[in-house]
Amino acid sequence: MSRRAQFLEVLGIPTEWVPRRTAPGLPAAEAVAEVAVTQVLAEELAPIPAVTEFAEPPVAVAETAARPVPVALVPESAPSDREAAIAAMSWAELEAAVSGCTACGLCETRTNTVFGVGDREADWMLVGEAPGENEDKQGEPFVGQAGKLLDNMLASLGLARGRNVFIANVLKCRPPGNRNPEPQEVAECEPHLRRQIALIRPKVIVVLGRFAAQSLLRTTTPIGKLRGTVHTYEGIPVVVTYHPAYLLRTLTDKVRAWEDLCLAREVYDRAGART
Numbered sequence: 001m002s003r004r005a006q007f008l009e010v011l012g013i014p015t016e017w018v019p020r021r022t023a024p025g026l027p028a029a030e031a032v033a034e035v036a037v038t039q040v041l042a043e044e045l046a047p048i049p050a051v052t053e054f055a056e057p058p059v060a061v062a063e064t065a066a067r068p069v070p071v072a073l074v075p076e077s078a079p080s081d082r083e084a085a086i087a088a089m090s091w092a093e094l095e096a097a098v099s100g101c102t103a104c105g106l107c108e109t110r111t112n113t114v115f116g117v118g119d120r121e122a123d124w125m126l127v128g129e130a131p132g133e134n135e136d137k138q139g140e141p142f143v144g145q146a147g148k149l150l151d152n153m154l155a156s157l158g159l160a161r162g163r164n165v166f167i168a169n170v171l172k173c174r175p176p177g178n179r180n181p182e183p184q185e186v187a188e189c190e191p192h193l194r195r196q197i198a199l200i201r202p203k204v205i206v207v208l209g210r211f212a213a214q215s216l217l218r219t220t221t222p223i224g225k226l227r228g229t230v231h232t233y234e235g236i237p238v239v240v241t242y243h244p245a246y247l248l249r250t251l252t253d254k255v256r257a258w259e260d261l262c263l264a265r266e267v268y269d270r271a272g273a274r275t
């Protein structure tokens, strides 16, 4: 079975495809990505469930909603002493700094910090938003339903958690009730992620979801427009895709996620395997 077929299978997408728009007279160039008829119907007929029906962070559910993301407070200016200190840390120092961090109020409600997991010499880095309830309990990113989907997505690319992949979040502590991260929380936590990326120097970063994408790329551009282009963060190529929690319930965007992963794979292949 091809990787694509495997990927679509784990996502529960039928593999018979027809063009979405086949109206006579429609120029071929305007035909959009292939989408299964059954998918379109399912998408159009399915009732939109309330956010409370989902166990995953609500911010990941509303990928396309126009809520502001706290990028404005992330400093563009000279680094503070704290930022400079974090930027010089070893892995051990960084881990200790994160687990003892009290820079924002999330330290009062967290059970565990969620540092990140995986191969510290990975070519691939995945960046999500923030720990949810399960992650807070277990101290590991993406361990819930969304995490299972993420693992399947990785497998379809021939990758696995911990094998040439490192997974981290923008925030290392859970916002209580999975509320949206606050600007100050992002600003205080960003140096940790920045240092992780600097230590790993991955060949490609895949950013999961609107919040992480807009935070990392310091933009308010909607995720639909950030996808499909290779961005850079500190000179490292960045590919944006949808958050797995969102993909769990959005059939058509699962197909787009596959395209995003193919783009990331292409970027990785172009960069060449690490020697």
Ligand code: URA
Residues within 6 Å of the ligand: 057, 060, 128, 129, 130, 131, 132, 135, 140, 141, 142, 143, 146, 169, 245
């Ligand atoms: N959602 C995220 O963005 N990160 C996690 O670790 C879990 C859920």
